[in-house]
Amino acid sequence: GPQSSWQMSRQPFGDRFALVELINRTAEIDISRAHTDFVANASHELRTPLASIIGYVETLIDKSATIEPEQRERFLGIVLREARRLQELVADLMSLSQIEAEKHDQPREHVDLVALAGRAARDSAGAARHDRLRLGGQAAPLAVLGDPKQLEQLVRNLVDNALKYGAADSEVTVEVENDGRGMAVLKVRDRGDGIPSQHIPHLTRRFYRVDPGRSRAAGGTGLGLAIVKHIVERHRGRLDIASRVGEGTTVTVRLPIAS
Ligand code: ADP
Numbered sequence: 001g002p003q004s005s006w007q008m009s010r011q012p013f014g015d016r017f018a019l020v021e022l023i024n025r026t027a028e029i030d031i032s033r034a035h036t037d038f039v040a041n042a043s044h045e046l047r048t049p050l051a052s053i054i055g056y057v058e059t060l061i062d063k064s065a066t067i068e069p070e071q072r073e074r075f076l077g078i079v080l081r082e083a084r085r086l087q088e089l090v091a092d093l094m095s096l097s098q099i100e101a102e103k104h105d106q107p108r109e110h111v112d113l114v115a116l117a118g119r120a121a122r123d124s125a126g127a128a129r130h131d132r133l134r135l136g137g138q139a140a141p142l143a144v145l146g147d148p149k150q151l152e153q154l155v156r157n158l159v160d161n162a163l164k165y166g167a168a169d170s171e172v173t174v175e176v177e178n179d180g181r182g183m184a185v186l187k188v189r190d191r192g193d194g195i196p197s198q199h200i201p202h203l204t205r206r207f208y209r210v211d212p213g214r215s216r217a218a219g220g221t222g223l224g225l226a227i228v229k230h231i232v233e234r235h236r237g238r239l240d241i242a243s244r245v246g247e248g249t250t251v252t253v254r255l256p257i258a259s
Helices: 002-061 069-101 113-132 148-165 197-202 212-217 224-234
Strands: 109-112 133-137 143-146 172-178 183-190 238-244 248-256
Touching (some): 002 069, 109 113, 109 148, 113 148, 143 148, 143 248, 148 172, 148 183, 148 224, 224 248
Antiparallel strands (some): 183 248
């Protein structure tokens, strides 16, 4: 542990170097612990739907079991739902590792954030929820240096959460504005239950959920905001989450405007 590395390096390096060494090693330990936790969490998230799929398929192909047609239908529905959950999880895990792999390579394409946000938000709402979406902010184009695919994913994840956790039929607002100080400001606002403040600092952690049952029932992977955070970091931007219980949540992303 960190204690023993402190003891060991005390003699050869003296106190100052030992302290630097201690900090370095503690950081390493933290990173490897975070990695182990992540692998453990990811395995658990993958194992649960897999176990359910295997269980139901085993029952369905068991010749000695008598299964009513309605029950058969229901089991197949569960198998499909769990298989889709696996598909989403794998897609999100791949996105996350892709974004992380590119984190030092700053995106250079000029992207109009106003058009992109509108498009991605409509995409995310789809036909079924499009009447809940309100697009505001400026109409004039606003260019940022970005990776269009990742920025679309960022907007989709935020709008998806706002629709998912917003009260049924409540409005979700998406707007992009120039703050006049070199930043493009994207806001996604919902009138949902809001998030108790003690959870807010943890929301961008992988698989962190305020209400795991609700997230899973809504088809959430627990990776949406972790992906958003990584995309924002790669774009040298800022992410802020403000929320009031009983009122709703506003997520603000600031990205440098392309000169
Ligand atoms: P999930 O797939 O569970 O939605 P996210 O990483 O996107 O994962 O979000 C993490 C958690 O943050 C969610 O499980 C939910 O509890 C909370 N959350 C995210 N966005 C909102 C929102 N707009 N309103 C209320 N809670 C939210």
